[in-house]
Each structure stands twice: as C-alpha cells, then as structure tokens.
Amino acid sequence: MVEFLPRLRRFAYGLSGDAAQADDLVQDACVRALTHRDQWQPGTKFESWMFRITQNLWIDKRRSLKSKGVHHDLDSVPEPSGTDGRDVTEGRLTLAAVMKGMEGLSDDQRALIVLVCIEGASYKDAAEALEVPIGTVMSRLARARQLLAAKLVPATQGPSVSKETQR
Amino acid sequence: MSALSRRQPPDVIPLLMALIDGEADEEDRVRGLEVVAADPRLIGAVRDLDLTGRHVLKPLFGAIRDQPAPEHLKHMVRTMGATAGPADRRLAPARADWRAWFGNWQFAGAGALAAALLLVGSGIAIAPLVRAGAEQSVLAGPAVAEALMSVKSGSERPVTTGSGPLSIKVVQTFSDKRGVACREYEAQGQVGLRQYGIACAEPVGWAQRTLLFGPRLQDPWKTAGGGDEALETKIDAIAERMRDGDPLDQDAEAARIAKGFLK
Numbered sequence: 001m002v003e004f005l006p007r008l009r010r011f012a013y014g015l016s017g018d019a020a021q022a023d024d025l026v027q028d029a030c031v032r033a034l035t036h037r038d039q040w041q042p043g044t045k046f047e048s049w050m051f052r053i054t055q056n057l058w059i060d061k062r063r064s065l066k067s068k069g070v071h072h073d074l075d076s077v078p079e080p081s082g083t084d085g086r087d088v089t090e091g092r093l094t095l096a097a098v099m100k101g102m103e104g105l106s107d108d109q110r111a112l113i114v115l116v117c118i119e120g121a122s123y124k125d126a127a128e129a130l131e132v133p134i135g136t137v138m139s140r141l142a143r144a145r146q147l148l149a150a151k152l153v154p155a156t157q158g159p160s161v162s163k164e165t166q167r
Numbered sequence: 168m169s170a171l172s173r174r175q176p177p178d179v180i181p182l183l184m185a186l187i188d189g190e191a192d193e194e195d196r197v198r199g200l201e202v203v204a205a206d207p208r209l210i211g212a213v214r215d216l217d218l219t220g221r222h223v224l225k226p227l228f229g230a231i232r233d234q235p236a237p238e239h240l241k242h243m244v245r246t247m248g249a250t251a252g253p254a255d256r257r258l259a260p261a262r263a264d265w266r267a268w269f270g271n272w273q274f275a276g277a278g279a280l281a282a283a284l285l286l287v288g289s290g291i292a293i294a295p296l297v298r299a300g301a302e303q304s305v306l307a308g309p310a311v312a313e314a315l316m317s318v319k320s321g322s323e324r325p326v327t328t329g330s331g332p333l334s335i336k337v338v339q340t341f342s343d344k345r346g347v348a349c350r351e352y353e354a355q356g357q358v359g360l361r362q363y364g365i366a367c368a369e370p371v372g373w374a375q376r377t378l379l380f381g382p383r384l385q386d387p388w389k390t391a392g393g394g395d396e397a398l399e400t401k402i403d404a405i406a407e408r409m410r411d412g413d414p415l416d417q418d419a420e421a422a423r424i425a426k427g428f429l430k
Contacts, residue, residue: 001244002236002241002244005236005240005241005244006234006235006236009234009236009240010228014228023237023240026236026240027240027243030240030243030244031243034244095227095228098224098227113219113224116188116221117219117220117221117223117224117225118221118224118225118227118228119225120221120225122190123185123188123190135181138181138182138184138185139181141181141184142180142181142183142184142216145184145215145216145219145220146180146212146215146216148219149214149215149216149218149219150215152218152219153215153218
C-alpha cells in the first residue's frame, strides 16, 4: 500500500483540488481500507478498490460539508519537474488551468478524468473502480472531457501562442 | 459492421474518444477516421477529446506523481498495516471499553490491542485474557511463559501451543522502573502474524506490556535483521522507555534465569 500512496494522492488531489485535503483523504482511505481489508476480494484489482474507497469518502465528505464546489488552491499546486524556467511557468499555468477547469465537473466526471486521463486507467478498470458499466464510463468521460476542453481552450491559446512567438 | 458505422453524433463521440485513447479496435479506428473525415462537425469534438487525452493530462500531473508520499502517511500505513486486521471492525465499538478494562497497561496503541484480541480470537494467541487480582491483565500463554523463563537473549526456541508450533526468540532482558524483570521477544507460528512483544514477570505471571504485530517472515530467524524494521525500532524504543538502565548482560541474565523470574 505504501508504494501505491503517490498514485492515490494524485487521485485524491484530482478529486479535491487541494494538497492538504488530498492527504487527509488518502489517510482516511488507508484507514478505511486497512480496517476493512477483509472486504477486498482476492483476484480483483487492489488499486481499483482503493480508488473506489477514496471516491466514496470524497463524496461523503462533500455531502457532509454541504460544499457547493471544489475550490482549488493554486498555491498548493506542486511545481512541475523541469529545468527550463519558461516551461516550469507555463506548466504551472496549464496545470492550474486544468484544476480550475475541473471545478465545474461533477464528482463522477472528475473521478473519471483523474482515473483515465491522469492515472491512465483503461475504461474497463475505471468501470470496475467506480462500479459503473463501461458504457457509462465512456459517455460520462466523453462529456466531461468536452466540458473541460471548453474551459481549457482559452487558457491553452495564451501560453502556447506566446511560446510559439518566442521560437 | 463496426460500432462506429452504426452510430451518428453525438453517440459517436464516446467511440471517437476510445479511438483517441487507443482503446478502439482496428476496425473502429479505420471507420472512425472515415466518419470524422465525412463530418466536419466532429472536428471540434476530436480536438476537445485530444486536448484532454492521457498524452496531455498525464504529463501535466507528473509533478504530483513524482512527489513522494509524506512520511507521516507512510508511517501510518506501515503501522496500521502491521497492527490492524479484520477484527478491528468488529471490535471498534468496544474499543473504549477495552481500554478502560486494561487500565494503565501500556499497550502500543488501540491497533495493537485490537490485533492482540484478533489473535486471541483466531486461536493463534499466546496471550489469553485472565483476571489478575485488582487489575485486569493479559498474560502470556503457558508455552511462551515457559520460553520466557529459560531462553537466553539472542536464542530461539520452538514451542508447541494449542494452535500449533511457534518459534520464540528473546531479544533482551531488563528491569523496568519498578524493578520488575521484563523480556522483549519475537514470535511467529505457522499461521498468523509475526509478534513483537514485551512481557514482564508480574506476580500473576508473564504480563504482556506491549504487543505489536507485523507481516510474517518466510523464515522467521534465518535472516538477521530481516524483520519489520519499523516495528523492531518501535518495540526497541518502547523497551528503552520502560527500562531502568541498560539491558542485563549475559552473566546477569544467566543469573536471573537461574534464580527464576516469577516469585
């Protein structure tokens, strides 16, 4: 489980948009998993089980707080790895734009974006993790990506044009 | 006929997404390209799906991926992973009562207590619960108690318990701050978790002061230092806090074994 923590943190970060909340979420998920380890079925993917637990905890937390939306703390966005200062700056802007764009998505849509597009899970694995049919994964994810893209296009046009003109 | 050829926008969009994500089969891939070429309305959708694809978002989040997990999280998982078990859930509602029941006995934590009870329930326990005068205590079982009476530090002894063979290795002997002799040991049976314990020679018998549980080792004693390093460090630290001065040296320990621990 320790080896899986970085991936789980990334998933939690994608859901919550906040580094501190992500760590709290991961901690809660690990506690839940370890105290309910008998519920994990051998032969199924441990990662999917952990993603599902994390997703459910996040939904519970959101409900209990009656939160109206996810607010991303852009200051908590980790600095991307890289040696070129310009790339670092643009990378940060783009990552921040993605996180901002994800605010408008539903929890289910956000989870799918993180699982499939950031974690690289297959549609089948995502369906297993979120316990929905694969057709639902595809339609929901496609819709989420179109919504996200609609918010990203203006953001990507700025820096990328700027970058082109510098070359 | 492929799935794509039977569909029209917007139903075709999830399948175009599969094409972009590399999850469409070859037939759908070829057909998808034909569909997009024939319908300009799909160009925008393809651009959106491509912009949010794995090849774009995954590297963006690389900074998070490359970040190591915080130490406190790793420590928590390791500790809980070593001490928690399925019985935690069953025991959780009664945990506060159990803590009160044990009074001032210094257990390593609720997880260790739950694990101790788990082992008791599973028949692997060497710490049956008994009433001991005014206080409740957890006493080492007969086989372990016998080993603690005679095994030298650094040595191991196979014993037979009601639940099968068990190997016990004594790590150190010391006097606690009350002047009571205590022994740190490790034990592992053919099933169940590996146990890291400290028991003290109380008037009622060998009372467990600390019980930690970790993953089983393939060969319990063959590899020196092959146990769970975090748990070994933790149990050693607990022993150090309990200890009055240094552990007994070989001669002092031999003398104490000859004299007997329980009076």
